[in-house]
Amino acid sequence: DVWAGRRAGLARAAFRDGRVAESYRLASQHHLLSGGDFADLEWLSGWIALRGLNDPQRAAGHFMRMVNAVETPISKGRGGYWLGLAYAQAGDKARSDEWFRRAADHPTAFYGQLAAERIGRDVRPVLAAHDADRDWRTAGFAKSDTLRAIQLLQAAGRETDVRQFLISLARTFTERDDFAALGRFALDIGRPDGAVVVGKQAARAGHVIMDIYYPVESRVGTGGPIEPALALAIARQESEMNPAAISPAGARGLMQLMPGTAQKVSRDLGVRYDLGALTGDPAYNVKLGKAYLAEMLAQFGGAKMLAAAAYNAGPGRADQWVGRLGDPRQAMDPVDWIEHIPFTETRNYVQRVMEGLHVYRARLGADAAASYTAALTRPQG
Template identity: 35%
Template sequence: MLRKGKTGDIMALSSRLGTPIAYAALSEIQLNPSAFFTRFGREPASQTNQYLYLYALGRVADKSYREAALQLDFDIKQDNQRATRLLNDETRRYAYRILGVQRMNHNTDDGFNVEAVDWFRNSLDDDFNFEEAEDYVMAAIRFSRWNDVVEAISKMDGETQKSNQWQYWLARAYEQSSDAGKRGLAKRMYQNIAKSNDYYGLLAKDKVGQRFDASRLGGNNLPTVSAADRARVMQNPHFARAFALYNSDASRGYANREWNWAVKQARDNRDDSLIIAAARQAYDMGWLDRAIYAIDNTDSVNSLALSHPMPHQSAVVRYSQSAGIDPAWAYGIMRQESRFVTSARSNVGASGLMQIMPGTAKYIARHLGESYSASRANSGDTNIRYGTWYMGDILGKLNYQPVLATAGYNAGPNNAKRWQPVYGSLAADQYVESIAFPETRNYVKHVMENATVYSSLLGRSQPISQRMGTVPAAF
């Protein structure tokens, strides 16, 4: 609360803690934090003043983390020369925490800097919330500070640490150790994560020399559904309502919500056969996004033909080859952007299978020597042609690096460039994990996972690590 400047909450909680902070004191600091720092050394080192120091530092950091860092460095140097320190250990640690969190909020504008890792390291104690631990680990991953990666993950709650994401990064950290025992542990952790086929599972497979094989999960073969299970789908009130709404003039949103509820009920009842039968029926009628949703929201069902369909295959392959890009990557983008809903439209105006913004469509049409037409740009065939051309265009502008180009497709090429390392190259998984926008960070992971699966389905299998490669320095 002190860091965020939540005045009312600070007053209420400080009172309950037995160290009430008056509104007047907070208001005075809000107006002029510098004046507080000037007199801080002349006042008693009370618990209330410790709180007020952090509040003042937080207000300075809101405007400039750099100015706040200079202030803290000055105060600590002065404090170290005194017989009795004014800043206790807890205050010092949390002051550094304020700097670390603020620094991570400015990565896109100011670039990444290892000082964030150092500030978090100086703030180490047992009281990290998830936001703070995640900021710490992202900074440590970015700069290959593997001991700090271990420290940061240890500050997360036990269940969070068990996720594939953090098990993978813990293994990455142990892999760098000079201790043979830890390197052996890393290998065992990779083998466990590799049982999954998500983004981290695919990365882990590469680490232990395994290969993702779509044929083991059915490949392009649709699952066989019995007549009894097909009948059960329409006897189920939730799925029956979903299909009725889909076939009516009602908003697609109503049908989607009913479908999602039907999938949840079937999943809770562990009725995988019902889910597969419903997903197959949705697939057969072209309701691909709900077929994908059904398979993605089960723990034990694997059917790549349903979860990773390949509509418009001839167009996707033809236009991808014309644009000089991998068709598997094009499918990876398309699946993430629209789930193959031709009429998809985002709240910012992106449209079609490839979710192209009107301004981008005009740019593409101009470079292709065509007149712009909104209806044509949003149509299936033209939208695929425009989207694959734009992917090739971004790829060429971003070092022919697919991870950079994927980030650029979502957040714009300029942001993707800003996130590149200043000096030297960076492993692509480290680049992705430290992308400053959470939406883009997750988007790139999903697209790379999708593309790896599609490459196997298309008979052009490429391991995810090879696909992602290395991110070069910006220039």
């Protein structure tokens, strides 16, 4: 609904400008009863009530309506975490702990990870699980015409068609074993991007299968100046690990570089600029993408959340937000700072990259119980 999105944007703008009562009125008087817009506006109303009106009981009501209206791990984790905060502020420790525990049951999600940190739960074993162990050759779909078509398309280099057929086949599944087997097939034919899209379909069906939901793309996860887990998180969010991806805006390849940015970075690196190689040569794309990400990290003092915001929306906008909202490396709460980002796409992007960072740290064996909150703003976090 266009008006619901507009209402949320106006409420957020009013909140950023200090017009808290107006902001709450805009968010809460939405007259919706269900659906995604209902959940988004109920969450926003709760956030404004908690952070702006200092009314945790009212906030909890909104967060409860939101969490009861959603199904995905991201949304369940978000609602549960903020219910935990609201009840904590209201002095109800038992309910606060209960909702933090519920949120932490979704450890692939940004807020699920923050909730796990709150209650001291180590979720790394869950994130590091190797669980796509179903042999696709013995699966029910192994002799299907669809799988044979996928194999022929892959042999013919029809990469986009392969992805679409994988998605179509995955949409017919309900059982975890089928998703795991198809994701394993995608990995076996060298298509981690196919594994991601199957993994996302599985997650929508209630099956989180780490091997395919967060595959390790070796061309991204090795070499260069960037922590491998961060590079993998960026590539998964940017392109779903698809080396041939081209966005509607024209961003290209695994790391989704705009041609102008790629040209500048290649000049800085002293390498030849090649537009075709951005989608035709994954190693070239990753080299330039990692170099650009390193620039963003250097510009923002190693703060990964700011570097991610800059990678998505541009360093100029990230600088503007620091100037307007405050600096999350200093006094301002970094989680609230992310929620204040004016662009919905960038808010979502930063959260997805940060959750992916911790998933990939666990999968690479590199996360030594690092603080999820510290990782947002500290170079060594």
